Amino acid sequence: MTANQRTVSGMRPTGPLHIGHYFGALKNWVEMQNDHEAFFFVADWHALTSNYADTSRLPEFVRDMVVDWLSAGLDPEKCAIYRQSDIKETAELHLLLSMITPLGWLERCPTYKEQQQQITDKDLGNYGFLGYPVLMTADIIQHRPRWVPVGQDQQPHLELAREIVRRFNTMYGVEVFPEPEARLTPAAKCPGLDGRKMSKSYGNGIFLQDTLEELTPKIRGMFTDPARLRKSDPGNPEVCNLFPYHRLLADKETQAEVCEACTHATMGCVACKKIFMQNLQNFLEPLHERRAAILARPGMVEEILAEGRKKAKASIDATMELVREAMHMN
Numbered sequence: 001m002t003a004n005q006r007t008v009s010g011m012r013p014t015g016p017l018h019i020g021h022y023f024g025a026l027k028n029w030v031e032m033q034n035d036h037e038a039f040f041f042v043a044d045w046h047a048l049t050s051n052y053a054d055t056s057r058l059p060e061f062v063r064d065m066v067v068d069w070l071s072a073g074l075d076p077e078k079c080a081i082y083r084q085s086d087i088k089e090t091a092e093l094h095l096l097l098s099m100i101t102p103l104g105w106l107e108r109c110p111t112y113k114e115q116q117q118q119i120t121d122k123d124l125g126n127y128g129f130l131g132y133p134v135l136m137t138a139d140i141i142q143h144r145p146r147w148v149p150v151g152q153d154q155q156p157h158l159e160l161a162r163e164i165v166r167r168f169n170t171m172y173g174v175e176v177f178p179e180p181e182a183r184l185t186p187a188a189k190c191p192g193l194d195g196r197k198m199s200k201s202y203g204n205g206i207f208l209q210d211t212l213e214e215l216t217p218k219i220r221g222m223f224t225d226p227a228r229l230r231k232s233d234p235g236n237p238e239v240c241n242l243f244p245y246h247r248l249l250a251d252k253e254t255q256a257e258v259c260e261a262c263t264h265a266t267m268g269c270v271a272c273k274k275i276f277m278q279n280l281q282n283f284l285e286p287l288h289e290r291r292a293a294i295l296a297r298p299g300m301v302e303e304i305l306a307e308g309r310k311k312a313k314a315s316i317d318a319t320m321e322l323v324r325e326a327m328h329m330n
């Protein structure tokens with residue numbers, strides 16, 4: 001398989017993955033591993049950009065994330081799954097790229113200012129947070145991929161990576177890196193159970209590892225159409241917190257039936273939640289079966305990460321030889 005059929009992506013290990021992670025990224029990864037040379041990394045260095053003060057649970061989060069990935073359908077026989085910090089050459093490339101990246105490019109990145117304003121409980125005045133896009137660029141281009149599956153909100157970071165690639169290739173007169181292209185992942189609308197953004201810190205998430213016993217009270221207490229106080233009140237699926245999940249989990253016929261019944265007040269929210277709960281159970285059962293099989297094999301995660309490291313390092317070593325030669329540092 002040629003280099004331009006490669007794809008690269010990763011996630012920060014900061015806690016358990018929820019259903020939004022699956023429909024927003026993992027589902028796409030599982031599909032792409034079948035016809036791409038795919039590299040997926042656990043971005044533990046990236047986790048330090050904002051969670052540097054307490055790293056005690058980082059090994060646990062790394063392991064849990066890999067288990068979530070495997071239970072969602074990633075296959076280590078079809079893709080390389082590795083831990084970012086296991087590849088020291090990534091840090092070398094990050095350092096070299098930081099030498100040629102103008103400071104103004106980083107300061108204008110929209111997420112830099114937005115997150116500084118929104119995240120008020122952490123000190124984000126560190127270089128790691130400012131230089132996050134440079135490390136992300138190194139993560140991506142070290143494999144010289146064509147495709148990078150990203151959501152719309154990550155496009156500014158990918159465009160910056162493309163700018164850094166153009167600057168490197170022009171500055172050293174050798175086209176070491178192809179410009180990576182975005183493979184946009186459709187935004188999956190997965191609101192939290194209380195209508196806010198789904199988040200572990202809010203306690204409003206539907207997590208991939210949640211059991212049926214844990215999910216039942218969550219779904220019962222889930223917010224729906226705020227204007228529908230009684231079953232006899234007509235509802236509006238477009239403002240209901242539950243209906244986006246019918247779009248993700250139910251077939252078209254069920255979606256139409258629920259929409260019709262809600263709009264004409266022939267179905268109450270309790271019955272609507274029962275349909276959702278059944279579809280959610282059908283979706284999660286195969287994931288839970290795979291999870292149980294993985295957890296029954298102690299050491300499996302580390303074996304997969306070790307094998308993934310070998311695959312990733314072979315790809316990255318080839319790239320770094322070209323980089324060092326272009327920069328006369330070999």
